[in-house]
Amino acid sequence: xxxxxxxxxxxxxxxxxxxxxxxxxxxxxxxxxxxxxxxxxxxxxxxxxxxxxxxxxxxxxxxxxxxxxxxxxxxxxxxxxxxxxxxxxxxxxxxxxxxxxxxxxxxxxxxxxxxxxxxxxxxxxxxxxxxxxxxxxxxxxxxxxxxxxxxxxxxxxxxxxxxxxxxxxxxxxxxxxxxxxxxxxxxxxxxxxxxxxxxxxxxxxxxxxxxxxxxxxxxxxxxxxxxxxxxxxxxxxxxxxxxxxxxxxxxxxxx
Amino acid sequence: xxxxxxxxxxxxxxxxxxxxxxxxxxxxxxxxxxxxxxxxxxxxxxxxxxxxxxxxxxxxxxxxxxxxxxxxxxxxxxxxxxxxxxxxxxxxxxxxxxxxxxxxxxxxxxxxxxxxxxxxxxxxxxxxxxxxxxxxxxxxxxxxxxxxxxxxxxxxxxxxxxxxxxxxxxxxxxxxxxxxxxxxxxxxxxxxxxxxxxxxxxxxxxxxxxxxxxxxxxxxxxxxxxxxxxxxxxxxxxxxxxxxxxxxxxxxxxxxxxxxxxxxxxxxxxxxxxxxxxxxxxxxxxxxxxxxxxxxxxxxxxxxxxxxxxxxxxxxxxxxxxxxxxxxxxxxxxxxxxxxxxxxxxxxxxxxxxxxxxxxxxxxxxxxxxxxxxxxxxxxxxxxxxxxxxxxxxxxxxxxxxxxxxxxxxxxxxxxxxxxxxxxxxxxxxxxxxxxxxxxxxx
Numbered sequence: 001x002x003x004x005x006x007x008x009x010x011x012x013x014x015x016x017x018x019x020x021x022x023x024x025x026x027x028x029x030x031x032x033x034x035x036x037x038x039x040x041x042x043x044x045x046x047x048x049x050x051x052x053x054x055x056x057x058x059x060x061x062x063x064x065x066x067x068x069x070x071x072x073x074x075x076x077x078x079x080x081x082x083x084x085x086x087x088x089x090x091x092x093x094x095x096x097x098x099x100x101x102x103x104x105x106x107x108x109x110x111x112x113x114x115x116x117x118x119x120x121x122x123x124x125x126x127x128x129x130x131x132x133x134x135x136x137x138x139x140x141x142x143x144x145x146x147x148x149x150x151x152x153x154x155x156x157x158x159x160x161x162x163x164x165x166x167x168x169x170x171x172x173x174x175x176x177x178x179x180x181x182x183x184x185x186x187x188x189x190x191x192x193x194x195x196x197x198x199x200x201x202x203x204x205x206x207x208x209x210x211x212x213x214x215x216x217x218x219x220x221x222x223x224x225x226x227x228x229x230x231x232x233x234x235x236x237x238x239x240x241x242x243x244x245x246x247x248x249x250x251x252x253x254x255x
Numbered sequence: 256x257x258x259x260x261x262x263x264x265x266x267x268x269x270x271x272x273x274x275x276x277x278x279x280x281x282x283x284x285x286x287x288x289x290x291x292x293x294x295x296x297x298x299x300x301x302x303x304x305x306x307x308x309x310x311x312x313x314x315x316x317x318x319x320x321x322x323x324x325x326x327x328x329x330x331x332x333x334x335x336x337x338x339x340x341x342x343x344x345x346x347x348x349x350x351x352x353x354x355x356x357x358x359x360x361x362x363x364x365x366x367x368x369x370x371x372x373x374x375x376x377x378x379x380x381x382x383x384x385x386x387x388x389x390x391x392x393x394x395x396x397x398x399x400x401x402x403x404x405x406x407x408x409x410x411x412x413x414x415x416x417x418x419x420x421x422x423x424x425x426x427x428x429x430x431x432x433x434x435x436x437x438x439x440x441x442x443x444x445x446x447x448x449x450x451x452x453x454x455x456x457x458x459x460x461x462x463x464x465x466x467x468x469x470x471x472x473x474x475x476x477x478x479x480x481x482x483x484x485x486x487x488x489x490x491x492x493x494x495x496x497x498x499x500x501x502x503x504x505x506x507x508x509x510x511x512x513x514x515x516x517x518x519x520x521x522x523x524x525x526x527x528x529x530x531x532x533x534x535x536x537x538x539x540x541x542x543x544x545x546x547x548x549x550x551x552x553x554x555x556x557x558x559x560x561x562x563x564x565x566x567x568x569x570x571x572x573x574x575x576x577x578x579x580x581x582x583x584x585x586x587x588x589x590x591x592x593x594x595x596x597x598x599x600x601x602x603x604x605x606x607x608x609x610x611x612x613x614x615x616x617x618x619x620x621x622x623x624x625x626x627x628x629x630x631x632x633x634x635x636x637x638x639x640x641x642x643x644x645x646x647x648x649x650x651x652x653x654x655x656x657x658x659x660x661x662x663x664x665x666x667x668x669x670x671x672x673x674x675x676x677x678x679x680x681x682x683x684x685x686x687x688x689x690x691x692x693x694x695x696x697x698x
Binding site: 043047065066106107109112113114116118120204206 | 516574614
């Protein structure tokens with residue numbers, strides 16, 4: 001199954017290359033790896049087996065027995081590719097990134113929030129998750145990006161944000177009204193060849209990588225690894241990214 | 256004769272089978288999580304499961320609304336236990352030859368059947384209905400043959416946008432120190448939740464689901480919880496009030512995560528109840544049934560109280576813990592609520608329960624329970640009449656713990672000894688022993 005991946009990835013990769021600005025896919029392979037704490041990982045194993053295995057599978061490949069019923073598919077930890085990060089595109093996430101994802105869960109998916117288990121257990125699970133991919137042995141997590149303070153969310157900022165939205169061709173995927181129904185949608189695939197639907201900004205503020213403005217800014221500047229959503233770190237200035245964040249507020253239909 | 260009836264009632268506790276709702280695989284199917292996500296050892300909830308329940312059966316990730324579910328999803332679950340049960344009861348009176356004997360029964364059968372439906376009706380609305388059909392052959396041949404809705408409630412959550420304000424309306428389980436509906440043991444419930452002093456006319460038992468309203472709340476991660484239930488006392492003669500034969504049950508609890516590998520979590524709580532039970536009523540005479548009290552006319556309410564505290568120590572891990580729980584409970588009932596009462600009746604009791612869950616397949620459990628009357632309301636009975644000691648030991652191996660079903664092998668034994676004085680026929684220490692080897696399963 002995995003041998004077909006390059007073919008399946010192709011459409012998504014083409015979409016990213018042709019429709020979107022060039023993304024920094026470099027990561028930081030020179031960053032020295034942080035040795036996995038085997039004791040902590042051993043403590044995380046029974047926690048993983050109890051709470052995570054049904055979706056992410058005993059091998060961490062995202063092929064647990066529940067996976068066949070899930071859309072989007074559970075994360076494949078063997079790839080070392082993580083969507084929600086504070087680190088540059090292509091880089092491994094920090095422990096804090098993984099903790100944030102596990103604690104809060106992922107909206108609009110079946111990944112629930114596990115914060116009730118407490119840091120002590122979740123950090124052990126994170127260490128165990130690292131044992132699934134050799135990538136963690138070869139490189140360290142990327143350096144978290146710096147997020148400047150948000151400027152005022154005013155009319156002028158939102159108008160500038162709309163210009164950014166147009167210039168970056170966000171509508172090609174997210175649609176002219178932000179409904180996630182852009183012209184490129186049929187071609188969008190993730191790295192595993194699964195079709196991906198862009199986020200619908202009109203119906204919810206609860207986005208996969210967090211629902212605060214800071215989370216949104218971070219997503220623009222780091223991209224969503226494994227998907228056609230690129231990093232705009234090389235294309236946008238911080239002020240422009242904040243303007244785009246503010247513009248997205250205007251797309252939300254108020255209940 | 257009355258003593259004999261009381262003694263038989265006490266002995267009947269030896270076959271007190273806990274009411275069950277237990278695991279609801281329909282949730283696992285809805286969210287595609289393993290049952291082990293919510294159950295430390297099925298059917299006992301862990302912290303994640305408790306929070307899921309407190310949140311109104313919601314994960315809170317905008318996937319809870321039934322309108323978002325596949326139309327083929329049907330939130331129905333079934334649970335039963337089949338197997339073999341041996342029961343021995345000492346001191347059972349017989350007529351021929353006059354005296355008492357020890358009864359022994361070994362039965363292949365099943366414990367009962369729960370038909371559960373539960374889930375969400377809207378973004379912030381939940382429900383649970385549990386129907387237990389009346390099956391004369393249930394309870395390994397000892398169950399009453401009348402079916403009932405064990406639970407039937409609707410929940411409204413995050414009122415005013417805060418998890419501290421939620422409302423359940425209908426028949427629901429009061430917030431107990433240890434939830435009897437998710438009890439591990441199958442041959443023995445928590446006697447303390449069902450205890451009445453000798454001569455009591457009160458019918459309120461916190462172990463039974465109550466028809467009423469529950470206001471409850473919790474912090475985002477359940478560090479603090481509270482619950483207040485206002486209910487009508489089950490099976491009481493209805494008094495002439497806006498809320499007839501009312502009872503109020505409340506509990507405040509909390510937990511502390513200590514983030515270490517020796518004692519990672521402590522939980523505790525205090526709880527109590529006060530009820531008003533009528534002692535008089537207008538009557539009517541039916542030609543066939545005789546003189547009957549008339550519902551809605553009862554008056555002269557007198558009070559009864561229950562109070563207690565609980566402590567739960569989770570050693571080694573709070574995911575697969577060695578869980579030691581202690582529950583203390585006491586109560587008193589007004590003299591007027593005791594048949595032939597000359598003073599109020601008072602009692603104390605409690606249990607210590609140890610559950611060890613080395614992994615999600617195995618759980619070993621044991622419980623010692625003791626209830627002592629500290630003041631009898633009846634002069635003609637010794638103070639220790641009806642006092643009770645119970646011991647339960649068991650092991651449970653879960654074969655299947657998937658996102659669809661639970662299957663567990665159970666081997667369990669329990670023994671209850673009660674004190675019955677002054678009844679030459681019945682003896683003084685009736686003892687009931689039950690052994691169960693069965694398969695507990697839910698789908």
